[in-house]
Amino acid sequence: MSKAAKAKSSAAIRSTADFARYVGLARTTVSRVLNGQPGLKQKTIDQVQRALSETGFTPNAHALHLKGKRTSMVGICVEDLLTPPAVRKLAALQKLLRERGLSSLIEVFAPGAGREVVRHFLSMRVEAVVFIGHFHREEIEARIAELIAHGTPHLVIDHFGLKNAHTVSLDRAKAMEDVVNHLLDFGHRTFGLMGIARAPSSRFDRMTGIHAALKARGLDFDTCTVSLDHLHERRNDFEYGRRLAGSFAQQAHRPTALLALNDEIAVGALRGLHELGLRVPRDFSVAGFNNQDVAAMTSPTLTTVEQNIATTIATAAELLLGQLDAPMKARPMIKLIAPELIVRESTGPARVD
């Protein structure tokens, strides 16, 4: 066969049969080489290896899985690819899974399309499904019920308090408790909530922490906190924080501290206050959440909460791999990851009006 003919035929190789024809051996012989079975002459093995690197032939994964080989795929359903912490978790998880020979099927959980996403995962016969982020409660609970009925392991990262769900989550209640205590120590007694209050049930745990911290000092939640989330379209980004901070600044009885849902909103607040000629932390203390890199670069630098994503994902991977080996436990496993308060320049003694 001429070199040109070889090159031409290499494009048409779609199966081991084609490939065997190309090599000039029987299909079964080639298959035995590919799967490292004994009892083959070295010369034959070399011959196949050479053809392999010449053509770049790869056995059809679908046929392999059909034949009984495990798919080694995990479905990962992420809330959003534009939320930095979610993406960092996704990246870390995919890396850990890959190191263990598992590839990942990644989908964004569009609201209402959760059913379709999970069905796609199941049709691909993934070995487990992971959810990263916060979701519509009823929808995700329905999906998890489906997975349990189907016998496919699952794991939820972040969304806390879902019925029957194996969960790994940052202890957001503890985190907010730490933040509020830190500010209470500085003499703050009125708190503006930015993006936390009107939120779906997923933010419930943060509120719990705020409640707990205030109650421990004998303070009343309703008189100590203010939310103006309703004044602007909810966006959870810098611009939202900037506008919201403006609204807080214009209040008659304005709070002395602002608690933001995330660092974007907090940094936006810093900007908004700066534009109004207000100074942080002299006029307002501002606390963020997530310890994004940008939090150390603002002026003033931002007090925030470190999530310890590496720990979260390592725990998640451990739990997940455990489920792949052993039969799934009936009782949902729930692991809380400890947060870490990072104190920087944006928080200080409360303003005295």
Add this chain to the structure above:
Amino acid sequence: MSKAAKAKSSAAIRSTADFARYVGLARTTVSRVLNGQPGLKQKTIDQVQRALSETGFTPNAHALHLKGKRTSMVGICVEDLLTPPAVRKLAALQKLLRERGLSSLIEVFAPGAGREVVRHFLSMRVEAVVFIGHFHREEIEARIAELIAHGTPHLVIDHFGLKNAHTVSLDRAKAMEDVVNHLLDFGHRTFGLMGIARAPSSRFDRMTGIHAALKARGLDFDTCTVSLDHLHERRNDFEYGRRLAGSFAQQAHRPTALLALNDEIAVGALRGLHELGLRVPRDFSVAGFNNQDVAAMTSPTLTTVEQNIATTIATAAELLLGQLDAPMKARPMIKLIAPELIVRESTGPARVD
């Protein structure tokens, strides 16, 4: 069959045969319902539909693909999941593909593991492979050659100038030309390059733009530009920019303008200069790249370049889908996307020493 027995057997449904047994019909009949073939009583159809929603059964995608159905999968190989613009492109592309019924297999291109990634894609019989970001030139060119030989369409987003590669990329040369011209108009004649110079060939196009702008005004590249990238470990993040800015500030003949590879480095530079008591743009002008949200939130706000990611990805999707329909063109298609200079507060008249 009792309800309990049904529930029990539903867990064991792994094939249409199992499912048909569950419904109490022949496998072929169920298959005809699932594929919408005519000539079936409405009662039968309802019966199957009901069982379908009861059990959540999904046909095995691997068997379908084996049978000849297209996989409807696209392999997306992304440089990194921690680089915000790359992730934004990934998110946008996945969304567009999904709207057209294509799902995506996402992998991170670990250096040296590119071969494995592409082989995985090919074993999954993806319909096309997309690369997003900048890669090791020789490695990715080898992968693209493999894909071409294999007859699988490909597309490169961002990495410009690869041999035989279909490419969609921001016109980075034009972008840098705009930035440099903007600064030249302000009287700047010495430019500090942050993260741009020592970079792999992928940054070549930026250098081209800087060269062009200087040459057009009769200026010499080597006397007008300084790079201190070698002083710090290359990281492309805020902290790297902060340190690098410190090094520029300590120079005897320090430049009047700093050109950063991305907004992270630029914002880090703003921070670094702020810490040294220097003011922007009075002491230094700083220009970023990518127009990340944070660029509008710093003090001063950052002059930068908008990538028009939506346009890039729409163009990419169009090119890709065209390749899926028609046979691949031999001549590589190359599309350049126009950048947009966003002028904010961080650039101004050159300092006079």
Add this chain to the structure above:
DNA sequence: GCTTGACGAGGACACGTGTCCTCCAAACGT
């Protein structure tokens, strides 16, 4: 009661793979 039509049952095949088995040819040992 007979024909006709409608509808479902069930067998067969192909898709690409790994594996088992049988069979054949060549190489080897005596």
Add this chain to the structure above:
DNA sequence: ACGTTTGGAGGACACGTGTCCTCGTCAAGC
């Protein structure tokens, strides 16, 4: 020259699916 060993050829099957085909059954129409 003969028997034995070695290594490859090639047939068969299973996996889950869609599709085609044949065959049975049941009901309606004459």
